[in-house]
Structure formats: structure tokens, C-alpha cells
Amino acid sequence: MAELALVRPRAGRDQRIMQGALLLAAGFLALFLLLPLAWLLVRAFQDAEGAFVGLANFAAYVTTPALAASAWNSLWVAALTTLLVVPLAFCFAYALTRSRIPGKPFFRAVMLLPVLAPSLLPALALIYLFGNQGMLRGWLLGHSIYGPIGIVLAQVFYCFPHAALILSVALAGADGRLYEAAAALKVGRWRMFTTITLPSATYGLVSAAVVVFTLVVTDFGIAKVIGGQFPVLATEVYKQVVGQQNFNMGAVVGIVLLLPAVGGFLLERWAQGRQAGVLSGRSVLYAPAARLARDVPLLLLCLAVAVALLSLVGIAVWGSAIRFWPYNLTLTWANYDFGRFDSAGWDALLLSVRMAGLTALFGTAIVFLVAYVLERGVASGPLPALVRFAASMPLAVPGLVLGLAYILFFNEPLNPLGFLYGTLAILVLNSLVHFYTVCHLTAVTAIRQLDPEFESASASLKVPVWLTFWRVTLPICLPAILEILVYLFVNAMTTVSAVIFLYGPDTKPASIAVVHMDEAGQSSAAAAMACTILAVNLGLKLLHLAMGSAIERWTQGWRRR
Amino acid sequence: MLDLLAARPPGPTYLTVEHVSKRFGGFTALHDVSLSVGAGEFVSFLGPSGCGKTTLLRAIAGLDMASSGRVTQAGRDITALPPAERDFGIVFQSYALFPNLNVAGNIGYGLRGAEWPREKARARVAELIATVGLEEHAQKYPSQLSGGQQQRVALARALANRPGLLLLDEPLSALDAIVRQRLRTEIRAVQKALGVTTIMVTHDQEEALSISDRIVVMNAGRIEQIGSPETVYRNPASAFVASFVGRSGSFDATVEPLGRLRAGNMSLGADAVASLPAGAAARAFIRPEDVKLGPAAEAYPGAFMAIVGGIEFLGPVCRIHLLVEGVTLEADVPSDQMAGLNLANTARVLVAVPADKVMAYPHG
Ligand SMILES: Nc1ncnc2c1ncn2[C@@H]1O[C@H](COP(=O)(O)OP(=O)(O)OP(=O)(O)O)[C@@H](O)[C@H]1O
Ligand SMILES: [Mg+2]
Numbered sequence: 001m002a003e004l005a006l007v008r009p010r011a012g013r014d015q016r017i018m019q020g021a022l023l024l025a026a027g028f029l030a031l032f033l034l035l036p037l038a039w040l041l042v043r044a045f046q047d048a049e050g051a052f053v054g055l056a057n058f059a060a061y062v063t064t065p066a067l068a069a070s071a072w073n074s075l076w077v078a079a080l081t082t083l084l085v086v087p088l089a090f091c092f093a094y095a096l097t098r099s100r101i102p103g104k105p106f107f108r109a110v111m112l113l114p115v116l117a118p119s120l121l122p123a124l125a126l127i128y129l130f131g132n133q134g135m136l137r138g139w140l141l142g143h144s145i146y147g148p149i150g151i152v153l154a155q156v157f158y159c160f161p162h163a164a165l166i167l168s169v170a171l172a173g174a175d176g177r178l179y180e181a182a183a184a185l186k187v188g189r190w191r192m193f194t195t196i197t198l199p200s201a202t203y204g205l206v207s208a209a210v211v212v213f214t215l216v217v218t219d220f221g222i223a224k225v226i227g228g229q230f231p232v233l234a235t236e237v238y239k240q241v242v243g244q245q246n247f248n249m250g251a252v253v254g255i256v257l258l259l260p261a262v263g264g265f266l267l268e269r270w271a272q273g274r275q276a277g278v279l280s281g282r283s284v285l286y287a288p289a290a291r292l293a294r295d296v297p298l299l300l301l302c303l304a305v306a307v308a309l310l311s312l313v314g315i316a317v318w319g320s321a322i323r324f325w326p327y328n329l330t331l332t333w334a335n336y337d338f339g340r341f342d343s344a345g346w347d348a349l350l351l352s353v354r355m356a357g358l359t360a361l362f363g364t365a366i367v368f369l370v371a372y373v374l375e376r377g378v379a380s381g382p383l384p385a386l387v388r389f390a391a392s393m394p395l396a397v398p399g400l401v402l403g404l405a406y407i408l409f410f411n412e413p414l415n416p417l418g419f420l421y422g423t424l425a426i427l428v429l430n431s432l433v434h435f436y437t438v439c440h441l442t443a444v445t446a447i448r449q450l451d452p453e454f455e456s457a458s459a460s461l462k463v464p465v466w467l468t469f470w471r472v473t474l475p476i477c478l479p480a481i482l483e484i485l486v487y488l489f490v491n492a493m494t495t496v497s498a499v500i501f502l503y504g505p506d507t508k509p510a511s512i513a514v515v516h517m518d519e520a521g522q523s524s525a526a527a528a529m530a531c532t533i534l535a536v537n538l539g540l541k542l543l544h545l546a547m548g549s550a551i552e553r554w555t556q557g558w559r560r561r
Numbered sequence: 562m563l564d565l566l567a568a569r570p571p572g573p574t575y576l577t578v579e580h581v582s583k584r585f586g587g588f589t590a591l592h593d594v595s596l597s598v599g600a601g602e603f604v605s606f607l608g609p610s611g612c613g614k615t616t617l618l619r620a621i622a623g624l625d626m627a628s629s630g631r632v633t634q635a636g637r638d639i640t641a642l643p644p645a646e647r648d649f650g651i652v653f654q655s656y657a658l659f660p661n662l663n664v665a666g667n668i669g670y671g672l673r674g675a676e677w678p679r680e681k682a683r684a685r686v687a688e689l690i691a692t693v694g695l696e697e698h699a700q701k702y703p704s705q706l707s708g709g710q711q712q713r714v715a716l717a718r719a720l721a722n723r724p725g726l727l728l729l730d731e732p733l734s735a736l737d738a739i740v741r742q743r744l745r746t747e748i749r750a751v752q753k754a755l756g757v758t759t760i761m762v763t764h765d766q767e768e769a770l771s772i773s774d775r776i777v778v779m780n781a782g783r784i785e786q787i788g789s790p791e792t793v794y795r796n797p798a799s800a801f802v803a804s805f806v807g808r809s810g811s812f813d814a815t816v817e818p819l820g821r822l823r824a825g826n827m828s829l830g831a832d833a834v835a836s837l838p839a840g841a842a843a844r845a846f847i848r849p850e851d852v853k854l855g856p857a858a859e860a861y862p863g864a865f866m867a868i869v870g871g872i873e874f875l876g877p878v879c880r881i882h883l884l885v886e887g888v889t890l891e892a893d894v895p896s897d898q899m900a901g902l903n904l905a906n907t908a909r910v911l912v913a914v915p916a917d918k919v920m921a922y923p924h925g
Pocket of ligand 1: 585
């Protein structure tokens, strides 16, 4: 046969652009995620001078009673919180999706409130209520709020929205025909619940439990503020690194912190594989009928949750405006005069806003471009697989561990990128990478809803791919992009653990200032600072809602039929 | 091959595909495919799902390049060129209309650059909108159009740049039967008026037979036959084509001397096996409209008796299922002649098949 020579495709301009972007993405994720983590791993096997010491650090870790105890403490506190939060969140989500209670939008909004506040805010509020000068101290029957009780209570508040959100998504998509079929077979309500509802929510339950457990194990702020003398992993790693400058032991604790997260990640993957698609194209959406025996208790539960969430935030706001808790309850702005408590003063908040703004801007651009190139560029080969893997990894890496990896990696004298250390840029990069995965998944979901032939169509019309990206992909995905933007901003504003190792004297974010002021005994000022963070986030969220509907009208007119 | 001549286009050649293969990892989707398309010709790729039609079309478009072989268009070797450097317009099965652009925006999407100043582009869009009859809908978004209207927008968009080659991937499969029939004649009319060389992928044989100049029948990554609709229907080159294109009853048989086929106790004259050695195994196909029943069969020498196994009413014709010695045949009888034949289930009826209408292929 004549022409069996292999065809060597000539890459067009579009493909070269996509390839280039993919290379940049791979380089970015390698430099700011994979290499720092690899370096963390290496450091765990070295001594302070950089000599290889095998498992000596791990041996030292296991035989240091305080360290081993902190691991155990972290575990049971996280387990207890998970046991409290997941059932509560399930009932709440069930009420939002499977009942006919009134005021669902209100409950939904209240549910998300804790996400907008730093995790320190509930801890501070609890101290106002149950601390040494607390108004309701008697309720604890002589126990101290400083320690496991305080940690668990504050964590329940802080983790609730995460679990409730996951579960309400899991419960939202129910196939009404299954319930009709069951009713036709005269199946009782309880059996319907255990044979239809629960199985369809299994993945959501596993996922929520994993998320809550990981959040608790890796959260630094709450344990720091309300943990008292109760050692947990997160505070221990801080002590090792910042207190004792023992970076190698810090790396070991970091790896230990990584274990539950990675385990949870794998567990979630497993559950995901077992979860059959809940909704097919032909499903009929389940619409609950009114039933008082179900709706009244659920409404009461939702009200109780809403009251608890709102009052905890309310206490923090009120406490921040009180002259001298609890002896002089007159209102004052004095606690907001941050300059009196912390040299950075209001600049800390400004810095936080700048950091969150930059994270949101760059993060959204990077996340969306990378997701686009992965979905619409060259799909096969090792490079896309590597980038895809790296993009899903930050979800399993606690902020504290990532921060630790950064400090080790960028502080390394040999690293040419060392100049980043202590700058705003490293804070931005760290937050961006830390919150990467959720944004990536949002972007991928949005892009997958577009016709896969858009790029082919535009190539056949000889329109360059970037023009189609600009004229078609971006406008259609604008709602998802705004979603990512707000998510990054809000999280960068509130994060403590991702930046605790990385801020410099001139780059102290507000969330860190809260920790410092609390450490210095200025808990009213700390609460005030936490409230300003909440206010900024609340403002942005409201702006998003208002702008969102305007932008919707302006760019999404084509969706209307 | 029976009609090697038909493998070449009647007029001057515009597009040639030579020895093209396509592999996805270890899987070979196209095996050494060759064909050519004449200037202004309308060619259909016809075959069952997964046979590689789309793959071949995308190799011609450069959207997924061939692994080996050569593709030339208008004398230019385009095998390895990226799609943007080729000259074609394409309509996708999903249409891939840009949902956030209106009809005019979609049609004019590719009219940019120095070649298309604003005024000229606008005039071209207006002209195309008129061609496909969407004047009233120019400002609507795709989601506000019916499936057939969307299809026309996609067609107009593909034609906007006056491409030399128009590629259609199952352009009608998303539409209901009546709209399909109307649109396929419209597509053919537009194609003829513009004289643009066109390749259409379809798995609907009626569609392919009704509007193509020539049909390329594909199976499992290979070309089974290339020919005019009539050739493909009347003289299928292989057992696959005979069974895939058009309706037929089929059975296994053995070749007997003097151009006869035997299946059980039934023996038929079949010109097609004249050149096969006696005793060879063959598979035979007979189209329902070629089977003569009752009085009409009497004139044929080899007529035999069969039992009616079932009658289907199909509107203009009735399809009679016949049992002969363990072999099943089908015969079509015009509905208005049914009364005269006096057929009922289990009735016995005289059957004949003209020897030149039996299609048979060596088997096994
Ligand atoms: N990107 C790919 N990777 C692997 N295999 C593929 C790919 N694209 C197509 N194939 C395989 O190649 C074969 C031919 O696919 P193709 O899409 O060309 O079929 P088709 O004839 O167009 O079928 P249909 O009528 O269903 O559209 C199929 O078996 C398909 O699974
Ligand atoms: Mg196809």
C-alpha cells in the first residue's frame, strides 16, 4: 500500500495557545502546590541541619507524650463535633428540601452566616457567654469553657453551614416517581425514608462528615482562642514552628495533620463511586406535600438553629461594642479604635481586603482559565492528568499544612523565589491555592454545561479560540465566575490557618490581628475586628446578590424563552 | 468490485481521501479508507452507529486528524493542517449554536477580519437569513427557536464564509420525522443552488437514498461500498450492504450447479451465484417488493408453494411473511390488491422470485 506514513498533525494557533496555557498551569501548580508539599515531606526526614535522619523525627513525635496526646485530643474532638453537626445539619437540610415549612429563604441565608465570619468569632462569643466573666457561666456546672467544651461548641457553629450546604444539595435532587411508586406499593413512611431517602443521601452524609471532621482537625483559630491548656494538633504544630522554631518536628506534625484529610478524601472518592446518579433526564422532581406532623417539629428545629446562630453572632457584635464586659455595659466605639490595641490598627483590615481582593481577582482568572484549558484543550497525555490531579489536591491539604509547606519551601535559602517570603504576594498565593479545588469544580461544572463543539465550530469559522472564549464562554459562565470570585474573597478574608505562618510585620491580615489581640487579653477589640471582617463579607455578599440579578438581566437574557 | 467505476465521482475530483486510518489508543476506528468526491457532489456516509462516520468526517475537517493516510482538497494536501487553515463549513449534530448570540450574531460569527468589512458582513448575513427563510427571527436567541429553525441557523452559519466544502454530521437526527423530510429537501435545494460540494453523515438510509448523488456505506471502520443510491440499493456489494440498505428477507443457502441456490427443500434460480462453485455456502437476500404472489407468480418457471405466517398492514402495502421449508421470506403486496389474493394466516400461496432479483454472497 502506498501512503501509510504517519500523519504528523500541524498544531494550529489555537492548539498552541491551549498547550501554552496548560504548561503555565502545570508550572503554577507545581511551583505553588506540589513542590512545597514535596519539600515538607523531605523536611520531615531531616534534622535541623538538613541531614537525612530517617524516621527519627517520627519516633520522637510518637514518644513525646504531649504530641501524641494532642493527636488523640484532635481526633475525639473532631469525632464528637461530627456526631453533633451531621445529624443536626441533616435535619435542617431535610427541612429546607423535603418539607413545606415557611421562611425557607430566611433559613437558607441564616445557615450561611457563619461562613462569612472568621472561625474566631463564635469562639469569642462563647467566651462572652461562658468565659471567666461570662453571663451564663453557671450553665456549665463548674466546667470551664476553655478546653474541649468550648472547642466543640464553637466548631459546631463554624462547621454547621458546610455540612448543611452539602446535605441540602444531596437532598435537593429527589426523584418523585420513586416515592409515588413506593406509595403505590403501600410502603410506610419510615421504610420510604430508610430505603429511598437515606441511600440517595449517603454520599452527601459521608461527604459532610469528612468535611466537618477535616475542618475541626485542621482549624487553628478556635483551638487557639478557646482551647485553653487543651493541646490539639493544630496548636501543637504552631508551637513547634513558631514557638520552638523546630521546623522538622513541625513538618512531621504537618504530615500527621495531612492523614485525616487524605483519608477523608479517599473515603469520599469511594462513596462517590458507589453513588448512582440520582437524577436522570426523565426524573420528576419530588415535591413534598404539607404534613403537620413533620413540618411543625422541623420548623421548631430550624427556628432553634437560626436563633442559636444569630444570637452567637449578635453576642459577638454586642460584646464588641461594650465598654467593659460584664461590669459596664454601656455602648461604645472604643473597641473599634484598633490602633490602641495593635500597632497595625485598621491597616490590618485594609490589608485583608487587599489580600482577599487580589486572591479573588487572580484566583478567579487562573481557576477559570485552567479549568477551560483542561476541559477544552488537549485532553489526553500525562500533562492534563497531572494538572487535573493537582487541581483536586488542595481540598485534602489543610491550610495549616500548606502554610507550613510554604514557610519551609520559600524560606529555604537556596530557593530563588525566597524573595516572596513575608510579602503580600505569598499570602495571596497561599490563599488562592488553599481554596483552589472548590473553585475549580465550580468552573468545570459550568464549562461542562456548554456544547463541547463550540471550539470546533469556531475553528471551522476561522475564529481564534480566545475570541470565542471571550464572546461566548465567559458571558455564559459569568454567574459561576462571580460565584468563584465571592467564594475566594470571603474565604481569604476569614482564613487564619492558611496565613498564620506566612504574614510579615507589614503584612498582617485582620484575622491574625484578631488572634493577637485575643492573645494580649483584648478580647473586646478582637471581637470588634472579627465583626469588621464579617461586615465586609456581608457587604460583598449583598452586593453580589444585588449585582448578580442586574448582571443576570444584562448578560443572561438569552436564557429566557 | 462490482461497480469500481462508481467509486470515482462523475465530474472533476474535488476531495480525495487516500488510505486513511485512525486509531484511538489501541482501537482502530478507521481501516485504510479511500474515496473521492467530485466538485459540487452530494455524498452521504451511511452506516450503523459506531462505524466511524463521524470519525471520517472529523478527519476530513481536521477536528480529529487521521493517524495515517492523505487527504487532499482542491489539489492541496490538507492531511495535517489545523481546521482553521482549511476551507470548510460544518453543521454539528448538536448544531453548537452560541446560545448567547442571536440568529444574526450566530450566522455572522465567522465574518470578520479584513475580508469582511462591517457593511459587507451585514449584507451577507441578511442574504443568508433570507436564504434559509428566517427573516422574522433574526433577533431571536437559539433557545427561542424550534429545532428546525436552529438547524437552518447552523446551516446558514456554516455557509456564511462561502466554504468550498460543506460537512453535515447527522444534521437532521434531532428533528421529528415530518420536519426531517421537509428540511432534507431544503438542504438539497440550497446545496444545488450554491453548487457546494457536500458530505453528510447519516445512519438513516432513507435520508441517504433520497438526497445523495452517491452513498458511501461503512461498517466497522471500513468502506463496504461506494455508489449511486440506485446501485447501492439494487446491487449491494456485500452481504452487509444488502442487509443494511433497504428491507429484505434473508436465509442461508448452498450453491447448486447452473446458478441455483438450495435452502432445505427449496431451490431457487439465482443469477448472482452463477460464478460460485457448487457446494459453496452463501447468504441470500430478497427484497419484499421482488417476491411475486398468487397469479403473478404463475408466469415464473421456478414457482413454489409457501404458507402465510403473518400479515402486516403498512398503509400503501401489506407485508406478507411467508414460510417455505423452514425459510422465512417477505413479500409486499399493494393494499388494494389484497382482496383479490385471498390471503389469510396459514393459507397456502404460490410464490416466485425472478432469478435476477436474488442477491447472494459467499458466506463463512
Ligand atoms: N475520542 C475517541 N476515543 C476513543 N474512541 C473513539 C473516540 N471517538 C470515537 N471513538 C470510537 O470510534 C468508533 C467510531 O466512532 P464514530 O463517532 O465515528 O461513530 P459514528 O459512525 O459517527 O457513530 P454514530 O452514528 O453513533 O454517531 C466508535 O467505536 C467510537 O467508540
Ligand atoms: Mg456520529
